[in-house]
Amino acid sequence: MSHPGTPLLAILILAWCGSPCLAQPATPSGPQVLVGMSVMVEVIVPGGELEPIPLEDRTSPMVLRTVAADATANGFHYRLDCVALEPGAFDLRRHLRWKNPLEKAPIPDRPEWHLVVGSALPPGQVIPHELDPHTNLSLGGYRLILWVASTLWVTGLVVILLWRGKGSQAPAHPDQPETLADRLRPLVESGLRGELGPARQAELERILLAYWRRKLGLDQAGPADALRHLKAHPEAGALLRSLEQWLHQPPHARQPVAVDEMLKPYRQVSVTGLGVAP
Amino acid sequence: MVSQQVLAGQPGTGKLAEVHRFISLVRERIGTVVVGQDVVVERILIALFSGGHLLLQGVPGLAKTLLVSTLSRSIDLAFARIQFTIDLLPSDIIGSEVLDQRTHEFRVNQGPVFTNLLLADEINRAAPKVQSALLEAMQERRVTIGRETFRLPAPFVVIATQNPVEQAGTFELPEAQLDRFMMCHRLVYPSPEEELEVLRRNMALGVRREDKGAIARTEFDMLDNRPVATTEQLVLAMESLEGIHVSEVFLRHVIEVIQRTRSHPDIELGASPRGGINLVKGARARALIHGRDYVIPEDLFALAEDVLLHRLRLNYEALADGKTGAEVLRDILHSLGDVPGAASPASRRSAST
Incomplete structure (x- = not known):
């Protein structure tokens, strides 16, 4: 014997689960990941083979690596490993190029190319001030310091030797042992x-x-x-x-x-x- | 002879003359077999007269054993020789109790230590417990075997030898045991003239027929078994030491030397009071041998090295500077006229270089 309110409760739970407040934030297309987390992108692109543009410096916010590029009937099936270093929306096409330099056609658009990267930090995070590095007052470098130290050491030695020499020349009649x-x-x-x-x-x-x-x-x-x-x-x-x-x-x-x-x-x-x- | 002149007119001249004749006879007998080594003979006589023990230190081939054998046969003394080895046991020296199969009782078998003159050859080759057994017998002049204590015969003198060069497999005598030797004499090589005489005598030895063959004669074959002196004469010499005058001034010299060994900056362990006692005893015996009835500083200077050097231990700094005990002792004796603690002649020399 079932409770008479049970079907109603099930309907209410289903309705709450389907409400907009629990839905994932809307993204333009493609997967959503966090900064620093690796995500695998799979895409089939017609035409010639693509390759990641080599990184010339460390300022690029996206690190892209081809895991596999398998030929298909009219194109290639790519598996790309992406790591975003900054939050924001990325178009992966900007980090790819045709392997054949003679091919000038634009890379066809695919939803997988568009990646939204979110920050792991909570909102309102206090960001520390930028460091303001100061340059210390230089004494002229390591060589100058060495020269100064050597000169002081030699001067001290000469002073000690001269002082001891004077001491030994001093008459010591009171302490002279009996002959x-x-x-x-x-x-x-x-x-x-x-x-x-x-x-x-x-x-x-x-x-x-x-x-x-x-x-x-x-x-x-x-x-x-x-x-x-x-x-x-x-x-x-x-x-x-x-x-x-x-x-x-x-x-x-x-x-x-x-x-x-x-x-x-x-x-x-x-x-x-x-x-x-x- | 100077010594004879000194003796003339002294009280007890007859006794001293007898002692001097005894010394001359022994020296003559030793001289027929051993060439040179007059100083060693004198040191052995000093040890005999004083009742002290002597350690002879020298490389092999310097006639140490021959010298002692000759001495023992020159005087009517019981003589025994022990060749010290690593496997020697204390019972091999002092003796042990053995079971008599007929009576089924233990009886004492006395070891070679029961003699008048004992030659302990290469004493540093034996294990410390063996050295200790002998040195206890030397000190106390009696040994205990089983439950019985036996007195050693009188006189009892140990003459030990050791080779200072070959140190592998040896056990160096510690300072406490070295102290029991009245003197430690370091033998030196004979002079070229003496060595020439050694060669001449050796060439004249020839061979000796024995059984059906022949063997080459050695110096030991030349030993005459007939003694030229008696134990009574030796005892007379020992008693005569009491008549040798030791001045208060001489005692002050001895004390000064002993004190300076204890305060010298290069010495870690100075001479013991036994060193001073032996120095006076030795000086008296030397005076007797030289025909004097009183000791003089010459006796102190002549015996200082043999009596004191083996009782001194240099400190680490002196050893690191390459100094030797002989040098330091010489420094002490040379600086006797200086104020204690003042720079000695040797120190001044080293400081100026």
């Missing part, structure tokens, strides 16, 4: 007065050894060889033997050593050249 002669004299004086303890006696012996080694130019020789040469030297050998008797012999067997006579020549040792002053 061998400076250290020898007080030890000798103390030794002559008999006031040297074992530590300072050891220091005195080491300084006298170094003194004679440098005086005889034995710094290059090995320590044992240098000592052997020193002992063979008449003056240094006598000194070293006296020092051994004085500082190293056991007390019970120690022979008397004339410390005054031994150390007197070293009271006035000159600073330069390590010579003994007359």
Whole structure:
């Protein structure tokens, strides 16, 4: 058992579906597509073969490509791939030409040639301002920058070298280390007065050894060889033997050593050249 | 002889003269087999007298083994030789417990370390655990086998050798173990005259008939097994070291050298206190050998390289500069008269170039 209002409801729905408010916007002819979307156009055109006009620049709003061109009895059956880059109405004939350049007849009109491309953007879309590129103030280019940087670097280096050179020439008396002669004299004086303890006696012996080694130019020789040469030297050998008797012999067997006579020549040792002053 | 003159008139001259005669006899005996190498003989005697151990470092063919063999036969000492190899085990040196098949009990089989003079040939060829076993025995002078601890005979001196050139398949002795050697002497080639004498003696060796054939004689065949000195004489020499006077000034020199090895800018690891102790011991023995009853700076300078060099480790910067330990030690000894930290002669030379 059916509801008595059902046929009426069906009629109303059919009438609403067929109303003009739901109809697609009227287009002059051909398919309607959106910007950037590829659409395939199939058309049969009598006459010779057509080909897309090659794009010479990037300003063309339409990109057209022949997918297939099959010969028919009096013309060609084309399948064209179209991508519109701007919204608007397009006539595809403006983007085609005869393959045979001698053929001058106009391309016959077909409804498929007329393509309406709609925008995907909603109405009222705010379009950003055009960019206004500014050119920065140029310093003369990359080469000039390199030259300037190199010049500054070299100048800095010269300044540092000159400054360091002046620094090394400056007198440094307060920080100058004591010379061998400076250290020898007080030890000798103390030794002559008999006031040297074992530590300072050891220091005195080491300084006298170094003194004679440098005086005889034995710094290059090995320590044992240098000592052997020193002992063979008449003056240094006598000194070293006296020092051994004085500082190293056991007390019970120690022979008397004339410390005054031994150390007197070293009271006035000159600073330069390590010579003994007359 | 200068040494004889120095000895004359000293207290205990008879004892020292006996020691000196002992030294002369040993040197003469060694001289009949080994040509030259007087310094090595002196270092071995120093080690013997001081009870220290000696490491001989030199290329093959410098008569290291022959020298030690000759010394052992010159003095009435028990001698053993161990050729160190990679597959040697600690038990091969110190001994082990073995099961007696008759009594079914373990008994101790003492190793070659139970001797007076032990030659450890090419010590750096053995694995570290073997080196460690020997070096522990050297330090403590006793070894433990199983549950028993045995004292090593007295005197006990190890003379080890190592080849500094051929390093493939060797285990370098670490500094801690090198420190247990009193001295490390680096052998040098003999002089042309000495080498000429070596060739002459070798040509005169000839061949020896044996069984039904003959074999070429070697220098080892020339060794006389009859000792020229007794262990008692060696002990006398060891006791005589106590009578060698070491002045306070000499001790200050030793301390100065040791301290400078620890503060030198090129040295990462300076000499240990054991280095200073061995330097004084060695100086005393050297003084005895040279017929003095007191040490002098010459003893310090003569022994410094052998006693201290193997205890020093250069830092990375010095090694990168191509410096050697010998150069740095020489620099330290040369700069002893300078203020510590002041530029040494060598530093001044390198700075000026």
